[in-house]
Amino acid sequence: MKRAIYPGTFDPITYGHLDIIERSSRIFDELIVGILVNNSKQPLFSVSEREEMIKEAVAHMNNVKVMSFHGLLVDFARAQDASFLVRGLRAVTDFEYELQMTQTNKVIASDIDTIFLTTSLKYSYLSSSMVRELASFGADISRFVPENVTRKIKDKYKVEN
Numbered sequence: 749m750k751r752a753i754y755p756g757t758f759d760p761i762t763y764g765h766l767d768i769i770e771r772s773s774r775i776f777d778e779l780i781v782g783i784l785v786n787n788s789k790q791p792l793f794s795v796s797e798r799e800e801m802i803k804e805a806v807a808h809m810n811n812v813k814v815m816s817f818h819g820l821l822v823d824f825a826r827a828q829d830a831s832f833l834v835r836g837l838r839a840v841t842d843f844e845y846e847l848q849m850t851q852t853n854k855v856i857a858s859d860i861d862t863i864f865l866t867t868s869l870k871y872s873y874l875s876s877s878m879v880r881e882l883a884s885f886g887a888d889i890s891r892f893v894p895e896n897v898t899r900k901i902k903d904k905y906k907v908e909n
């Protein structure tokens with residue numbers, strides 16, 4: 749049984765994340781989307797809001813679970829009996845940080861491997877922070893995030909449509 753964790757902040761989940769989730773759910777027997785609870789960041793959405801939005805967006809994939817976790821990613825992976833981590837690569841700018849994190853994880857947990865999926869071209873520019881910024885100015889973000897997320901963001905920013 750090949751189980752993988754796809755970790756991230758997902759504030760909020762975008763079509764770029766969903767693309768990585770869909771593709772990795774076909775590679776692994778089970779995929780756990782792991783929402784990192786990071787107390788040093790001030791997120792737009794609470795962990796439970798993010799969890800609910802992701803659950804709705806992945807409901808059509810029956811081998812994908814959604815959980816949140818504190819602390820070290822490799823400890824969470826071991827606790828879930830997952831031997832793989834999945835990360836998405838958008839551009840060269842992602843690479844250095846991802847390489848450093850992957851090598852660090854490999855040193856502290858040699859039994860866990862990280863698999864990178866390069867983003868689909870049509871989502872290569874897309875990030876949660878860009879979506880938040882556009883939404884804060886009232887721009888239409890329906891091309892970037894699932895419909896349930898568009899609705900939630902509109903509520904957050906009280907954008908009239």
Ligand code: ADP
Nearest residue numbers: 755756757758764765835836837867871874875
């Ligand atoms: P983090 O804060 O850990 O970067 P994110 O929620 O931003 O978490 O992203 C989680 C993962 O998804 C990361 O591996 C990131 O590179 C990847 N990712 C984010 N946006 C996209 C996208 N548009 N296409 C492919 N991968 C993406």
